[in-house]
Amino acid sequence: MSNGLPDRKHLKRIPVWIPDNQSVIYFVTTCCAERRHIFTNNTAIKITLESLIKSAAATDWNIPQICFMPDHVHLLTAPMTEREQKLSKLMQRWKSSSKQRLNRAGIEGGIWQREFFDRLLRHNESLTDKWCYTEMNPVRAGLCSVPEAYPYLGTPEAILKRL
Numbered sequence: 001m002s003n004g005l006p007d008r009k010h011l012k013r014i015p016v017w018i019p020d021n022q023s024v025i026y027f028v029t030t031c032c033a034e035r036r037h038i039f040t041n042n043t044a045i046k047i048t049l050e051s052l053i054k055s056a057a058a059t060d061w062n063i064p065q066i067c068f069m070p071d072h073v074h075l076l077t078a079p080m081t082e083r084e085q086k087l088s089k090l091m092q093r094w095k096s097s098s099k100q101r102l103n104r105a106g107i108e109g110g111i112w113q114r115e116f117f118d119r120l121l122r123h124n125e126s127l128t129d130k131w132c133y134t135e136m137n138p139v140r141a142g143l144c145s146v147p148e149a150y151p152y153l154g155t156p157e158a159i160l161k162r163l
Helices: 043-058 087-104 124-135 156-162
Strands: 023-031 063-071 072-079 117-121
Touching: 023 087, 043 063, 043 072, 043 087, 043 156, 063 124, 063 156, 072 124, 117 124, 124 156
Parallel strands: none
Antiparallel strands: 023 072, 023 117, 063 072
């Protein structure tokens, strides 16, 4: 415990055991360090989204949907080349590059929690359910009255156009 964090033994990733004809899609949630409200303005979101787009391209991941909440981010992501691609490579690259860029923009200190939560979606119904739940997050948090009114929800390209 030299860094003040407990030593954790990480489980090995379970192989993707879904039919070969079905897409591999992960639902990911990652939180801000100490649940800081970092994603409350266009600048922070634009920097972080641009970092994600570059990181996804560099590691061969597709990001079809994303939702920025003030203190966390939800996204759907799918590997573009291999079903067993390491999601951790995308997340590490994105968190590192976005932290550096946000710090340079004056948002100092810790940006991300070290870990992230991911769930392999096993069928289309699960995908629809997860995204419908995610779309309602800004409504439940009182940030908008309907999901369509929330500017930080949708495809990365659509969000960038609104910023």
